[in-house]
Amino acid sequence: MVARKHNPAYMKNPLTLKESYVKIGSRTYLLVQQLLQKYKHRIAPARKEYLALTTRVKPAYLSLKQNAFCGEICGYKPRSFPVDTEKRCRAALSYARYADDPQCIRECALEKAKAHDWRCGVTSNKPATINSTTKTLTTKNKGTRA
Numbered sequence: 001m002v003a004r005k006h007n008p009a010y011m012k013n014p015l016t017l018k019e020s021y022v023k024i025g026s027r028t029y030l031l032v033q034q035l036l037q038k039y040k041h042r043i044a045p046a047r048k049e050y051l052a053l054t055t056r057v058k059p060a061y062l063s064l065k066q067n068a069f070c071g072e073i074c075g076y077k078p079r080s081f082p083v084d085t086e087k088r089c090r091a092a093l094s095y096a097r098y099a100d101d102p103q104c105i106r107e108c109a110l111e112k113a114k115a116h117d118w119r120c121g122v123t124s125n126k127p128a129t130i131n132s133t134t135k136t137l138t139t140k141n142k143g144t145r146a
Contacts, residue, residue: 008080009023009024010023013032014036015043015046015047015130016047017100021135028054031050031054044075051077055077057078057081061079061082061085067082068083070082071105073104074100074101074108076101076102080118081099081108081109083108085114086113089120090121092108092109093105093106096109106121110119
């Protein structure tokens with residue numbers, strides 16, 4: 001089977017965030033062509049609308065307010081990178097590396113953490129010790145875990 005990359009029946013989709021191909025004449029191909037015409041071949045606004053039309057939202061995120069997300073603020077998928085709890089703030093910081101602009105996601109998450117007085121993004125200062133019998137590194141847990 002010929003790879004899609006070299007198959008003339010497929011075209012690279014310019015509106016996705018990763019390298020993907022669409023079959024010429026398919027519904028996705030027609031949607032891409034329509035959006036490119038609508039926005040006069042400007043990729044950024046066409047990509048934003050394409051992602052809004054084709055991205056599925058997790059059911060758990062449907063009940064959250066629009067301002068609980070950092071993704072759309074930073075030009076990523078709508079309703080992505082939720083930061084409504086301290087745990088989700090940590091997750092947003094961890095997964096920020098997958099965004100087009102990871103620094104924007106980090107700044108947004110840390111700003112929300114500061115507003116809610118969460119310890120998200122704060123490293124702990126636990127002293128590390130080496131156990132002489134097992135030769136393993138352990139940390140002394142003082143107080144609650146950060």
